Amino acid sequence: MRPPFRLSIEKLKKTYAERMVLDIDELVLDSGHAYALVGPNGSGKSTLLKILAGAIDASEGGVVVHGESNPEELRVGFMPQKSYSFGFSVFRNVALALEGSGLTRSEIGERVTSALDIVGISDLADARGSSLSGGEAQRMALARILVRDLDVALLDEPTASMDITATMLVEDVLTEYREKTGCLLLVATHAPSQARRIANSIVMLSEGKVVECGDAQDVLLQPTSAQGREFLSYWSV
Amino acid sequence: MGTSKKLIALIVAALSALLAFSLVACGGGSSSSSASSKSASASGSASSAASTQKVVRVSTTTSVNDSGLLPYLQPYFEKATGYTMEVTSAGTGAAIKKGETGDADALLVHAKASEEEFVNAGYGVERVPFMYNYFVIVGPANDPAGVKNTKSAAEAFKAIADSGSVFVSRGDDSGTNKKELQIWEAAGIDPSQQSWYVNAGAGMGATLTQAAERQGYTLTDKGTFLSNDAKKSLNIQLAESDDMKNTYTMIAVSPNKWPDTNIDGANAFIKWMTGDEASKLIADYGVEQYGEPLFYLLNK
Amino acid sequence: MNELVQAFSLMLTPGSELSQIVLLTLQMAAFSTVISTAIGVPLGVCVGLYGFPGKRLIMRLLNTLMGLPPVLAGLVVFFILSRSGPLGSLRLLYTLPAMVTAQVVLITPIVCGLSATAVSNVAPRMHETAHGMGLSRGRELFMLLYECRSQLVSILFVAFGRSIGEVGAVMLVGGNVQYKTRVMTTAIMLETNMGHFEYAVALGIVLLVISFIINSIALSLQERTMSPETQMVWNHSRAGRLGGLRK
Numbered sequence: 001m002r003p004p005f006r007l008s009i010e011k012l013k014k015t016y017a018e019r020m021v022l023d024i025d026e027l028v029l030d031s032g033h034a035y036a037l038v039g040p041n042g043s044g045k046s047t048l049l050k051i052l053a054g055a056i057d058a059s060e061g062g063v064v065v066h067g068e069s070n071p072e073e074l075r076v077g078f079m080p081q082k083s084y085s086f087g088f089s090v091f092r093n094v095a096l097a098l099e100g101s102g103l104t105r106s107e108i109g110e111r112v113t114s115a116l117d118i119v120g121i122s123d124l125a126d127a128r129g130s131s132l133s134g135g136e137a138q139r140m141a142l143a144r145i146l147v148r149d150l151d152v153a154l155l156d157e158p159t160a161s162m163d164i165t166a167t168m169l170v171e172d173v174l175t176e177y178r179e180k181t182g183c184l185l186l187v188a189t190h191a192p193s194q195a196r197r198i199a200n201s202i203v204m205l206s207e208g209k210v211v212e213c214g215d216a217q218d219v220l221l222q223p224t225s226a227q228g229r230e231f232l233s234y235w236s237v
Numbered sequence: 238m239g240t241s242k243k244l245i246a247l248i249v250a251a252l253s254a255l256l257a258f259s260l261v262a263c264g265g266g267s268s269s270s271s272a273s274s275k276s277a278s279a280s281g282s283a284s285s286a287a288s289t290q291k292v293v294r295v296s297t298t299t300s301v302n303d304s305g306l307l308p309y310l311q312p313y314f315e316k317a318t319g320y321t322m323e324v325t326s327a328g329t330g331a332a333i334k335k336g337e338t339g340d341a342d343a344l345l346v347h348a349k350a351s352e353e354e355f356v357n358a359g360y361g362v363e364r365v366p367f368m369y370n371y372f373v374i375v376g377p378a379n380d381p382a383g384v385k386n387t388k389s390a391a392e393a394f395k396a397i398a399d400s401g402s403v404f405v406s407r408g409d410d411s412g413t414n415k416k417e418l419q420i421w422e423a424a425g426i427d428p429s430q431q432s433w434y435v436n437a438g439a440g441m442g443a444t445l446t447q448a449a450e451r452q453g454y455t456l457t458d459k460g461t462f463l464s465n466d467a468k469k470s471l472n473i474q475l476a477e478s479d480d481m482k483n484t485y486t487m488i489a490v491s492p493n494k495w496p497d498t499n500i501d502g503a504n505a506f507i508k509w510m511t512g513d514e515a516s517k518l519i520a521d522y523g524v525e526q527y528g529e530p531l532f533y534l535l536n537k
Numbered sequence: 538m539n540e541l542v543q544a545f546s547l548m549l550t551p552g553s554e555l556s557q558i559v560l561l562t563l564q565m566a567a568f569s570t571v572i573s574t575a576i577g578v579p580l581g582v583c584v585g586l587y588g589f590p591g592k593r594l595i596m597r598l599l600n601t602l603m604g605l606p607p608v609l610a611g612l613v614v615f616f617i618l619s620r621s622g623p624l625g626s627l628r629l630l631y632t633l634p635a636m637v638t639a640q641v642v643l644i645t646p647i648v649c650g651l652s653a654t655a656v657s658n659v660a661p662r663m664h665e666t667a668h669g670m671g672l673s674r675g676r677e678l679f680m681l682l683y684e685c686r687s688q689l690v691s692i693l694f695v696a697f698g699r700s701i702g703e704v705g706a707v708m709l710v711g712g713n714v715q716y717k718t719r720v721m722t723t724a725i726m727l728e729t730n731m732g733h734f735e736y737a738v739a740l741g742i743v744l745l746v747i748s749f750i751i752n753s754i755a756l757s758l759q760e761r762t763m764s765p766e767t768q769m770v771w772n773h774s775r776a777g778r779l780g781g782l783r784k
């Protein structure tokens with residue numbers, strides 16, 4: 001387990017075609033914590049995750065890492081909203097995430113088997129990745145996160161296509177994973193119940209800005225901002 | 238998904254309807270325009286059924302077509318007879334074949350043996366030879382084979398073979414190609430397997446281009462040569478030798494084989510072509526541009 | 538029917554003119570396909586993969602060139618290789634290399650455009666996932682090509698089909714010289730001009746049968762070889778590392 005570190009997001013801006021989609025003055029995220037990233041559609045949740053994952057570049061500003069002398073060494077995993085499934089077997093789809101990890105072939109095999117077992121698709125190990133249903137594909141994508149020892153795990157609506165039992169399973173799995181690895185978990189979600197179950201803290205975005213940030217219970221029960229109150233009022237209905 | 242499929246189906250239906258409509262429109266447009274042009278040439282007197290008989294389909298060889306003679310004569314012919322001339326050109330073999338398949342009313346070709354075969358098989362009425370010119374041997378300006386000093390085509394070919402100079406043959410069984418092979422035979426040479434002998438399998442224009450590029454010799458009709466860019470890098474090295482005479486013949490396609498061919502039109506074409514007006518026009522053709530006629534009339 | 542039997546028996550007679558024409562045709566098509574895909578696929582992948590200024594213009598140009606009239610391509614190559622052209626001294630006109638050159642000019646834009654389209658259909662969807670899994674850029678590219686393999690193979694067939702069926706350009710720069718540059722299509726043209734319509738059709742059928750056999754062989758090979766072991770390749774790229782870092 002890596003010693004604790006802290007990500008400090010400072011003056012981060014992202015514009016698409018002159019439209020500001022993300023404008024975060026300051027946001028601090030600590031390792032070992034789980035954050036739920038909430039907010040209405042188009043509030044910039046996915047953009048923030050993609051920037052942190054390095055899949056896209058920020059227009060301005062960035063992330064400063066405290067407590068880690070070599071931030072390039074942090075292992076970051078990202079599960080996009082719609083994960084791509086390769087045409088070959090589910091097993092290889094997951095094993096691909098361990099390429100270059102230095103593990104032996106048999107170690108990779110063990111990890112993949114166990115990850116597929118955890119997300120409940122062991123029976124699909126030999127199926128083609130491209131033949132999976134939406135929910136199955138999401139489980140496979142989650143397995144790609146679970147096989148790795150991550151320092152930062154970024155997940156974009158990981159249970160969007162799953163039924164209620166699968167959703168609850170995934171929530172447990174994620175909590176367990178965080179406790180085991182001590183990673184920083186950042187999950188974008190649309191369900192308040194999920195936010196409460198997996199996260200210590202909630203970060204709420206609205207029109208690209210952070211409007212709420214704090215302990216999960218506090219934010220859910222006593223939102224401080226007008227946008228936060230409005231957003232949560234829909235949730236409680 | 239259902240709606241997008243419906244949308245696609247709608248688009249496909251709309252496109253195919255558009256296509257069908259445009260085809261009908263084009264077809265209608267072109268037929269009406271051609272009908273109007275026909276009736277105009279027939280002085281507006283012909284009914285639409287008769288107007289289809291007002292077209293004479295002349296099949297000729299590329300070398301005749303390339304010389305520009307028929308387009309030059311066409312307006313005079315149409316004015317004099319009221320017929321519309323439709324000229325198609327192809328290699329001699331294909332040009333004659335169109336007579337056999339009923340796709341032409343009259344032929345204007347220059348390959349005696351094939352013509353006789355065509356008439357003997359009953360496809361043509363009779364051969365009407367009416368004009369001639371001379372093939373010429375063209376080659377590079379420095380004339381490595383010394384063709385200039387020879388007296389006949391056979392002698393020239395022998396000189397070319399002896400010096401091993403490049404000779405580009407049309408190799409397409411055309412009238413020109415047949416003439417060339419006769420000359421080789423007369424010279425007692427079989428060039429077909431020689432390294433200097435290039436079988437181009439092409440029309441006269443492309444063959445001349447190839448001869449120019451390779452700086453080799455070839456046998457050509459004068460009209461095509463004079464109208465081709467090859468004359469910039471090739472010269473006429475031998476002309477008007479008796480063994481290079483090239484006789485042009487017209488043949489009306491026999492209605493016995495293909496009853497719907499326009500025999501009247503074909504006869505009118507042959508009659509006009511051998512008449513005084515055409516004779517004068519043919520004798521004048523090319524004089525202004527090249528300083529000499531491209532064709533000479535027989536028996537005049 | 539007689540012509541067809543004649544054409545096939547001639548083709549199968551070693552040393553006959555027709556068998557030589559068939560061999561030359563295959564040679565020409567093979568060279569043209571290999572060279573144009575070797576140039577066109579990497580170019581197309583780059584165009585499809587990266588956003589850069591002028592990309593729309595390049596795509597438009599590619600689409601225009603995909604409809605390049607063969608005769609025009611032939612004419613351009615003709616002028617370049619002609620005695621008075623810039624490369625005239627190479628004496629390449631009326632040779633197999635000249636024909637292949639014209640074909641490459643003709644086919645490369647097609648290969649390029651098609652592979653750009655194939656790649657750009659998959660790349661954006663794959664990029665986030667591959668990056669999020671920690672795949673290196675090189676490995677991601679390899680996986681991208683692997684995922685596009687069936688499109689790439691059909692692009693190969695399109696290229697081969699175009700080159701084996703091409704007439705205008707080949708006629709112009711090859712010159713249809715017997716035993717040297719006469720291929721199936723120009724032979725068909727020649728037979729047609731000579732009025733041997735039935736034999737010309739027979740040659741056409743021979744050409745189609747050859748195409749069919751080659752496509753079948755290639756397809757069955759493709760089915761057999763399309764599961765290469767995943768190689769563990771790693772170069773130190775930033776994938777799997779924290780993004781948005783301030784320097």
